[in-house]
Amino acid sequence: MKRVISLVLCVLLLSVSAVTYAAGKLAVVQENFHVVSGYWTYAYAYAKVSNEGDKPIKINAGVLEIYDEAGDVLTSSDYLYAHAEYLEPGEYTYVKMQSEIETGTATDCALTLTGKTDNSKHTQRLPVETDLQLNVQDGWWTYNYMYATVTNDTDKPIYDITVVLALLDADGNILDIEDDSLYGDRALAPGSSIIIRKDIPSSFMDYYKEKGFVPTTVDAIAYVNVDVE
Numbered sequence: 001m002k003r004v005i006s007l008v009l010c011v012l013l014l015s016v017s018a019v020t021y022a023a024g025k026l027a028v029v030q031e032n033f034h035v036v037s038g039y040w041t042y043a044y045a046y047a048k049v050s051n052e053g054d055k056p057i058k059i060n061a062g063v064l065e066i067y068d069e070a071g072d073v074l075t076s077s078d079y080l081y082a083h084a085e086y087l088e089p090g091e092y093t094y095v096k097m098q099s100e101i102e103t104g105t106a107t108d109c110a111l112t113l114t115g116k117t118d119n120s121k122h123t124q125r126l127p128v129e130t131d132l133q134l135n136v137q138d139g140w141w142t143y144n145y146m147y148a149t150v151t152n153d154t155d156k157p158i159y160d161i162t163v164v165l166a167l168l169d170a171d172g173n174i175l176d177i178e179d180d181s182l183y184g185d186r187a188l189a190p191g192s193s194i195i196i197r198k199d200i201p202s203s204f205m206d207y208y209k210e211k212g213f214v215p216t217t218v219d220a221i222a223y224v225n226v227d228v229e
Contacts, residue, residue: 025053026115029092032174033109038203041101043075045111046174048094048166051087058086058118064097067108074106075099080113082164082179084223086123093221094166096177123223126161127151130218144200146178148220149193157187163196163222170216176204196220 029048036042043066051057062080065073082096097111131147146165152158160183167176178198188194200215208215 025051025055025057025117026059026087026113027052030172030174031111034175034207035101035106036203036207038201041106042098043101043106043109044096044098044176045109046094046096046166046177047111047113048092048174049087049113050092051089054089055117056086056088056119056122057115058121059083059093059095059113059115060085061114062095062097063112064099065110066099066101066106067110068104069107074101074104082177084123084162084164084221086118086121086225088122091123091125094164094174094177094219119228121225121227124158124226126158126222126224127153128163128220128222130165130220132167132215132218134215144202144205144215146198146200146218148196148218148222150188150196150222151193152188152190155190157189158224159185159187161188161194161222161224163220165196165198166219167200167215168217168219169214173213175208175213175215176200 027050029050031047034044045064063076063078065076068074077097077099080097082094084093087093095113129149133145136143136145146167148163148165150161150163162179162181164177164179166174169175180196180198
């Protein structure tokens with residue numbers, strides 16, 4: 001198998017397995033790889049990474065390479081999303097990358113994450129409760145939803161909230177990761193809550209059924225990036 005997650009800090013490049021550390025900072029808690037076909041075919045790489053060091057880290061870039069059965073690169077992507085950028089010691093985030101497969105059959109991937117020590121910002125994390133509702137009937141259609149209820153437990157309005165939602169099976173394996181944000185002039189008032197709902201596409205549900213995967217729970221991270229004074 002070629003699937004490796006590399007964790008990079010500053011200018012030091014280290015290729016590591018899912019149970020080792022990069023410069024004593026980032027640890028890969030879990031990683032997963034899915035290829036889902038609908039109108040188009042996409043390969044998705046998912047990871048859960050934790051800051052096991054004693055200094056804050058900023059995750060700022062990533063590279064995904066997709067391989068075929070012969071080990072040749074089919075495609076690559078450097079677009080990293082659905083993650084919290086800043087990790088305090090002991091914090092974790094989910095990370096997602098994807099790439100369209102136009103020709104060939106994707107069988108494996110290599111994911112590289114880059115990060116550096118950064119004390120300029122930190123993520124203020126907010127209380128969040130989650131729910132998973134499958135096979136919701138609405139007229140002629142059936143929907144599947146991930147929910148995250150975010151609460152502002154501070155005494156000030158909070159702007160620019162981002163929520164990362166991870167769909168998991170009973171063993172905690174990552175099936176999908178989505179995110180949503182409140183940008184611009186919208187704020188969450190003190191003591192108030194907002195519900196974020198993300199639809200699980202039917203192509204994903206068909207894929208889970210085909211592979212024997214059973215969506216069971218949702219984990220979520222709700223945060224806002226704050227300047228360190």
